[in-house]
Amino acid sequence: MQTEIINIGDELLIGQVINTNASWMSEQLNLAGFPVHRVTIIPDDPQHILDALKESGQRSELVLLTGGLGPTKDDLTKDTLCKYFRTKLVFDPVTFQTIEKFFKARGFQVTVINRKQAEIPENCIAIPNINGTAPGMWFEQEVPGVEKKHVFVSMPGVPFEMKAMLLNEVIPRLKQYFQPVTVLHHTLLTQGIGESFLSDLLEDWETHLPVNLHLAYLPQPGIVRLRLTGQGDDESRLQKQMDEEISKLKLLIPDYIFGEDNTTLEAVVGKLLKEKGSTLATAESCTGGYIAHLVTSIPGSSEYYKGSIIAYSNDIKVKELGVNEKTILENGAVSEEVVKQMAGNVRTRFDSDYSIAVSGIAGPDGGTKDKPVGLTWIAIAGPSGVQAGKYFFGDNRERNIRRAALQALNLLRKHILGS
Amino acid sequence: MQTEIINIGDELLIGQVINTNASWMSEQLNLAGFPVHRVTIIPDDPQHILDALKESGQRSELVLLTGGLGPTKDDLTKDTLCKYFRTKLVFDPVTFQTIEKFFKARGFQVTVINRKQAEIPENCIAIPNINGTAPGMWFEQEVPGVEKKHVFVSMPGVPFEMKAMLLNEVIPRLKQYFQPVTVLHHTLLTQGIGESFLSDLLEDWETHLPVNLHLAYLPQPGIVRLRLTGQGDDESRLQKQMDEEISKLKLLIPDYIFGEDNTTLEAVVGKLLKEKGSTLATAESCTGGYIAHLVTSIPGSSEYYKGSIIAYSNDIKVKELGVNEKTILENGAVSEEVVKQMAGNVRTRFDSDYSIAVSGIAGPDGGTKDKPVGLTWIAIAGPSGVQAGKYFFGDNRERNIRRAALQALNLLRKHILGS
Structure with missing residues (x-):
């Protein structure tokens, strides 16, 4: 299956904010068995949002959107989602209770603007936001000729709201809905040898890798990281296959490897x-x-x-x-x-x-x-x-x-x- | 005109590397008068690259690609570019000389793999890479019903190679090819004061700025850069307007300013x-x-x-x-x-x-x-x-x-x- 991320926000397109949401989401989705095939950043603009929804919906079984759900930008994304799914906004009492509770806990009354956040497209399921007021939204869409409906999930762009929602609410639902493949990664860190020289040493081993394993060279000044990625249905078998290839790889370049995975x-x-x-x-x-x-x-x-x-x-x-x-x-x-x-x-x-x-x-x-x-x-x-x-x-x-x-x-x- | 960025690389889609290239490029392109409307991250996969080229070429006058140009096996971009532009790879002697020089300076011979880096699609212009071996590539494409050909520029994904190439080679060529509106920037560098305190000191001045001028606060740990941006048709009038406002700004916070523009x-x-x-x-x-x-x-x-x-x-x-x-x-x-x-x-x-x-x-x-x-x-x-x-x-x-x-x-x- 194919998964993609759409990040909505002008601030991401002028270089003022680095899109850290995309890399964090990609990592979590990968670990959960939903490898991400595309990330798209678009501006806070209805036409751009609509275009991106149309393209991604044709291409991918799963589309995760972030951004455009704050109390000020609210109308833009939600209205566009309504247009795309040919539906309308309705008041959701359960979401309103959550918002009311959120404000009361901080000693505030719910404002008119925040009351509007309880209005969601009629065809979606609201996903609770424990760290904010804008709910997430889960949509399912019939696709002609495809048995399983495609899924769209819209989440806030504020990192700590999105992160809690993705981990606690969205990923468990996704695992239940789809049956994800297992993806494993193992990275070896090398120093003192350039990418092309490494490639010469590893050529023979690389050509004989099983088809479900793939090696990537990730160079930085002075360091080349080697990342082996494997996909499979049986996690323990895949792990064994990865371990075997990593052992062979280590024997080929013992002098250059100084560490593994996320260290320095x-x-x-x-x-x-x-x-x-x-x-x-x-x-x-x-x-x-x-x-x-x-x-x-x-x-x-x-x-x-x-x-x-x-x-x-x-x-x-x-x-x-x-x-x-x-x-x-x-x-x-x-x-x-x-x-x-x-x-x-x-x-x-x-x-x-x-x-x-x-x-x-x-x-x-x-x-x-x-x-x-x-x-x-x-x-x-x-x-x-x-x-x-x-x-x-x-x-x-x-x-x-x-x-x-x-x-x-x-x-x-x-x-x-x-x- | 519409500009978009395509970043190619599996590593960007598994959360191992944050896509800082996109935000840096967006900032520089914005500063040069080419606002970015879309960023797309795709894997090192020929079909995904081909799809992204087709979509972006229809949508945008300018498409900048990064990644997939290293000497190793996970690099498929050049073949895919040939397929998209219906052309073939040819050996470029000038690029080869640059690669040879690069290796000789480090006391190495050019390997077979590195010799392949001098092969580029027949229809492109090679762009020199002063920090590496993979050249950039400039393509122009006829679009039915459009007078000016669309431009595609393919660059390496390694940040320091891409950065030098974009600033020194690509942006000057883009300015010559498209003639963007005049955008002027002037940056003041401050140390020892936080963003919100600066904003309090500058509030009154900022509210009275002419509508074609805009101030951006660009904080880094320990430093806040203040960038004044102006847009206009008449460069010398715009320059005068900018100079006046910069003089006023300097008088408001003399103790915190240590320099201007691209210094440290x-x-x-x-x-x-x-x-x-x-x-x-x-x-x-x-x-x-x-x-x-x-x-x-x-x-x-x-x-x-x-x-x-x-x-x-x-x-x-x-x-x-x-x-x-x-x-x-x-x-x-x-x-x-x-x-x-x-x-x-x-x-x-x-x-x-x-x-x-x-x-x-x-x-x-x-x-x-x-x-x-x-x-x-x-x-x-x-x-x-x-x-x-x-x-x-x-x-x-x-x-x-x-x-x-x-x-x-x-x-x-x-x-x-x-x-």
Whole structure:
């Protein structure tokens, strides 16, 4: 079956409000077994609403609408729904009681405008709104040549009203009405390899995936998420099938996977340090505090993070990090020797178990033929010694900073795990 | 004319990724004089893509597509575009050169998969992608009974690739092709005051604005942007009208405005330091490197930024920043005395003209009745001495870090300007 979402609201079409309703609804509907095939945003305009209802009603068994139901915009969507379903508004006493109760609980009388909210199209079933006054509306529509009537559900656009209504009222009714297929997702998070190189490594495995499983590549600067999606009738069988393929996938790219599903590299590293009771210090040059920022964005990071010295000039590298002046003169600030001294010395000074040091050329200026923009040295120091690696990231300052920071955190993760 | 956006991507339909592209694109297209009337999200599926192309092409003069252009297997958009426009893929040598250059700069050879990215539909014009390998594509389509051909533009879905392409390549071409009404924008950037308080101060001025001018409040954590938009036929008259109102607006809230249009507080502060030939050092506790990250996100910041000590534990505050241990014991780490010592000492140690120090409780843990989550002390030190201020930001860790960092940068800006 096909499901779609229609979000009504001018504010969504001028960039003032990001349409977070659609992604939240899609996630919940997917989890409940109603994969969403289309999302449409339209303005608060009767003709646009009518067009969208006509198109979606022909295409999809299930259409969920949000927005256009507040006390001020009320008439617009409800009148258009009446026009589409060739019906009229009638006063619903049960809905009115709910509205009256809602206002009384807050010490208010029901206004004329709010009384109008109890008027709903004659052919719909009202769905209670526990967090507001505009009821939801459930419509069923005969479609020529189709046995089961199509369903339209209209909900308020205010996120906390819509969310409670979808979870507590709408999804249970949908499950009863339709018999949804099972959809499962599993995401692996990778760092240090680009989308096309990953694709080369996975090509053979991907071609042999069962037809009901599908892999998607979701790249961000420095990170590629791999999402495996499966559909099936039998949940436990599907789960087993997914687990098998995920196991195979993990064996193909063990060096690049740092986590699963909704986590971040900084959270994974933080958890690892916490579990080991270990501490971390950092010494940053080109990343300019971004590693520290990622590490400290995790609540509770003060348990394992001691701090950082950001040495954005050579004299600070010498004075505050104890880097040998001669080493800088002979090798340059962006070199294996310097980054190793930075890592070793900050670890000693901050008395931490582990340390990270980064020195590179973030750009856009400062590159030379031998040391181009994007060149970055990263060192990790720990109880077992210091190791360093050389990387070429690219020519964009913002992404070089991000890529270097993520690469450094992943090196630390591997160093701690002893791989 | 009617404009619509089609975002292609399974990830947008399972709730894993919020469709921020649509709101950003809507904003930019609106600003350029192309109001958006519809946004549609569809899966990576040829039939859905084909249906959406057919519907939108009938309805709208301008259709912008994103997504489905990466080098991997889940990308079907180009084949579907060929089917829709009844054309075939051809190898584009210019695009290939760009891809080759992109890979060479990173020390890689072009793979077979990436070579395929230089194949584009025969009837389109390739649009360069400065941040990636997939080119954009500009199509024009004859529509029966319509004089001007409809335009379709296909762009990558990766936000930073799409953004650069839309701003630098697509919008200038659209302005040349369609000649939209003149829309002018002027944005003032404020820090340190919330949206509702600003609105109170501006109410009277706003009510008396000419009907063709409109003010929008665009809040972000710590910053409110005020965007004045004007529409008109005569550009120079409109410009004069806008300038007059902006002058009045500036007089109403002089203390809160730190810049105009597309700048940032970190860029404004950087420019000021550079102009004065002055240097900066920072000492961060609760902001955990975020101030350093903001400062060093500006190209050329090594000219004025010397570095930072991030002291995420009390012993680092004592050992590395020379804060008096007794002061911490008597006043706590989040106090006027500690933050003043941090600012003064880092300025001396790093031999900088100015310094910033921050100490606060970012949350979610660590708050007490006397010192709740969100309490933050900020100090600025300069040639004329040290000043400190106390702030209460809120209960959200991420926003507290951002608000504290922006407040600190604005305090430094005012300190340097001597206000």
